[in-house]
Amino acid sequence: MRIELEKRAEHSQLMTVVSPLIAIGLTLVCGSILFVSMGYSPVEALYAYFVEPLTTSWSIEELLVKAGPLVLIAVGLSVCFLSNSWNIGAEGQFTMGALAGSVIPVLFYDFTGPMALPLMVLMGILGGMAWASIPAFLKVRFGTNEILTSLMLVYIAQYILDFLVRGPWRDPDGYNFPESRIFDAAHVLPKIGEGRLHIGMIFAVVAVLVVWWMLSRTLKGFEIKVMGETPRAGRFAGFSSKGVVWFGFLVSGGLAGLAGMAEVSGSIEQLTPVISPGYGFTAIIVAFLGRLNPIGILFAGLLLGLSYIGGEAAQVSLGLTDKITRVFQGMLLFFVLACDTLILYRFKFVSNANRVKEAANV
Amino acid sequence: MSDLSMIEAVLLTIITASTPLLLAAIGELVVERSGVLNLGVEGMMIVGAVMGFAATQATGSPYIGIVAAMISGVAMSVLFGFLTLNLMTNQVATGLALTILGLGLSGMVGEAFIGQPGISLQPIAIPGLSAIPFIGPLLFNQDILVYASYGLVIGVYFVLFRSRTGLIIRAVGDNHGSAHSLGYSVIKVRYLAVMFGGACSGLAGAYLSLIYTPQWVEGMTAGRGWIALALVVFASWRPARVLVGAYLFGAVSILQFHAQAAGIGLPTQFMSALPYLATIIVLIIISRSKTLAKVNTPACLGKPFVPDR
Structure with missing residues (x-):
């Protein structure tokens, strides 16, 4: 079982709007982990x-x-x-x-x-x-x-x-x-x-x-x-x-x-x-x-x-130290870039058995 | 002080100023030869600096600090690799993100260490050779990172241009499609190159916080990561030229201190801006000569690899 990226035929309209929101969500999750690790x-x-x-x-x-x-x-x-x-x-x-x-x-x-x-x-x-x-x-x-x-x-x-x-x-x-x-x-x-x-x-x-x-x-x-x-x-x-x-x-x-x-x-x-x-x-x-x-x-x-x-x-x-602001900003940009992949590609879950079959068909 | 020992003192400071640039640039050279443009050198470097300092303070051993700096540099670079190689994000934007994140993380981690006196890495005299007058103290009484920087230049040269591994790295950087068809794993080669670059940037950071100024100062890389990136272009992706370039830049940045000491009447800010100005001028000179820049530029530099099966 592995995950592959498959290029979409067109930009996903839905993901154009949703991906920044996912990125913000992930930043908040990581931020929470950071806060917990600092004892807050x-x-x-x-x-x-x-x-x-x-x-x-x-x-x-x-x-x-x-x-x-x-x-x-x-x-x-x-x-x-x-x-x-x-x-x-x-x-x-x-x-x-x-x-x-x-x-x-x-x-x-x-x-x-x-x-x-x-x-x-x-x-x-x-x-x-x-x-x-x-x-x-x-x-x-x-x-x-x-x-x-x-x-x-x-x-x-x-x-x-x-x-x-x-x-x-x-x-x-x-x-x-x-x-x-x-x-x-x-x-x-x-x-x-x-x-x-x-x-x-x-x-x-x-x-x-x-x-x-x-x-x-x-x-x-x-x-x-x-x-x-x-x-x-x-x-x-x-x-x-x-x-x-x-x-x-x-x-x-x-x-x-x-x-x-x-x-x-x-x-x-x-x-x-x-x-x-x-x-x-x-x-x-x-x-x-x-x-x-x-x-x-x-x-x-x-x-x-x-x-x-x-x-x-x-x-x-x-x-809290105000240095954490720049950490939040950096994480946000990382997640924004990562989530933008969803606009151009879709994730495909490929099991190994399928891969063998695909190869055989070719 | 005699003239000779004065010159020696200047040359010693030049080595100190050049080594972090050399370490970061030689790593980035390998990364770019594999076709990846990692603009996050500054970020990996400063995380290396703070983690190296932190580990040294915690354990009392700067050598453990060096290892910690390398590991944190590699960790940052893996993050970059995951985004650019697996998720195929824009390399320029991702490199910037790495720098912003690194500056932020280092500020947060380093806050506890501001003002603490650090433990400096001691030089290792090579028996016999270090006793040679003039040359001895310059070349054979240095710390381990200076020796490592020379070793890296020679090692990278041999691996890139005299070994099969280097051929594969350059093939991946110049034509990833063909390299893939030949059965080489483009992603794997690039991951390893990116991680090597991360380790070198980490070392460069450790040099700053353990030797250059053995303490933690926020933002202490002060653009050296970016200058290292410029050095790779200046060197037209050749290891020996990176060595020359790094020492040239080290000399320029040291020049300002000596000019100030000599009482040259220019404002200090102008002298401090000199390395950045020199970077721009060097980039102009290099880009004017089209052949020099074009011949060695890895053809796939900055282009994401999407395997078609």
């Missing part, structure tokens, strides 16, 4: 982690603050991944977007007119695009592996940020703390309601809708998918493989840059040496969990946002 009651821990944060309006708001950048970055990455380009340096593009978006509030802090914020948004997008255009250019021009170059640029971006906040951009009145000046009210993204929620979440929703429309209703979206799945067929159709690489990197870099700018201007309101709890990498999980579909990504972003909030909540209420 799994019911209590899972409640503290995934349910308790949803019971207060304060933490729901915080969840949306965390989900905003995740969704924004992941939507851009989905365009890139669909076209079979691997931009895994969104964290660096996020950082550069944050830096470019901070030029006005840090260096031209007197410029507080109504044009300041729109300019900051634009500069954030351009900063992310500029950083993403390096791996795109190298891939198109020299065929350099974009996975490695985009990742190396993450480290370089972080050193640039570190240099600026400890050096030229340090707050002159900040008692030598490695922080920039606190942004002027005119340089802070408008809030929604009374709390910490800012309009970055609206950017994310708009990006979801625009990219969804682009992918499903326009020729460009068709081109991206064709070039991703069968580049040879795409070239016969006259699509440019270089153009698709550029498009994917610029969209994902621009959105990651926008997310970085929104995080700094909307949440932190100044530059600090660490501005992201790994949003750029977690967004990769969000993109895959959302099946590279913008609408799916919206839900996936909320779930991964919850994993951040839950980690903090469980740390406070149970004393």
Whole structure:
């Protein structure tokens, strides 16, 4: 008796929806085992982690603050991944977007007119695009592996940020703390309601809708998918493989840059040496969990946002280490990838007797 | 200090900085020669680092730590193998998942060890040879992992290019369909290669937490797994070139410390970013020369094998 995988004639529609749910279920099961091994009651821990944060309006708001950048970055990455380009340096593009978006509030802090914020948004997008255009250019021009170059640029971006906040951009009145000046009210993204929620979440929703429309209703979206799945067929159709690489990197870099700018201007309101709890990498999980579909990504972003909030909540209420958040995220991506096999293949149970018969018939 | 002993001290630090890169890259080279792209080197390495440190603290023996690091590296790689070889998942995405999971697991396991002084692995002097002036201390008074890294380069070269086993590994990597038709088990060969890569990454991690800085620091691999991946491309999948490349990179990363000590007026952050910048530049140079990159690239690299029966 053995299990074999048999290729399905078509993608299973049912499994497309069910497989992420199975993956979440398996993650919770493994998480429970992990909690038990650490000496916690799994019911209590899972409640503290995934349910308790949803019971207060304060933490729901915080969840949306965390989900905003995740969704924004992941939507851009989905365009890139669909076209079979691997931009895994969104964290660096996020950082550069944050830096470019901070030029006005840090260096031209007197410029507080109504044009300041729109300019900051634009500069954030351009900063992310500029950083993403390096791996795109190298891939198109020299065929350099974009996975490695985009990742190396993450480290370089972080050193640039570190240099600026400890050096030229340090707050002159900040008692030598490695922080920039606190942004002027005119340089802070408008809030929604009374709390910490800012309009970055609206950017994310708009990006979801625009990219969804682009992918499903326009020729460009068709081109991206064709070039991703069968580049040879795409070239016969006259699509440019270089153009698709550029498009994917610029969209994902621009959105990651926008997310970085929104995080700094909307949440932190100044530059600090660490501005992201790994949003750029977690967004990769969000993109895959959302099946590279913008609408799916919206839900996936909320779930991964919850994993951040839950980690903090469980740390406070149970004393669990918040490092467990990244373990959950890693397990989730593993299970998502494993369960995706169900979409393309079906499991077949073959007994040895049958195998002999099959062989005899051939 | 005389000039000669100064040079010797610099060369010694270069060996220390290069060995983890060399260990991880030589393992990944075998993995890629078998046609599998495992981007999870960073994840396997950091799990190796933390498990090696933990086992050393528990038993007091860094040698048990080394074994523990290898076993945990292999365990991580089997996870990767199951997904990519049995479930035929995307190798790029699965490798990323392995890295994210490894970073998470190591952070969780390592939390208890933060700030603990570690036990450093002691060098083993080879009698007689280590007494040779200058060369002796450099080559023959090293720890077991440095010797292992040289042994691995030579061993991998002979197995890959001078043995039947190597022929099978390369056949599986270059044309898995034909290798399957000839009766070789593609999946089995790839599993073994992936596990070998996991063991090497684990060793590289152990080197970091037992020798390079004998303590546990979260995220202490600091992208070295990714640099090792770049080294394999740089070396165009040849073991001897991996050795050269790893030492070149080790030299670049050591250069920054000496430049700072010498009082070169560049900000420290620029010097720290140098290895990453160097990786990008090297990748550009390699990819510009099409023949070099194309000739040795395993033809089936990253392609899942679906047996048709």
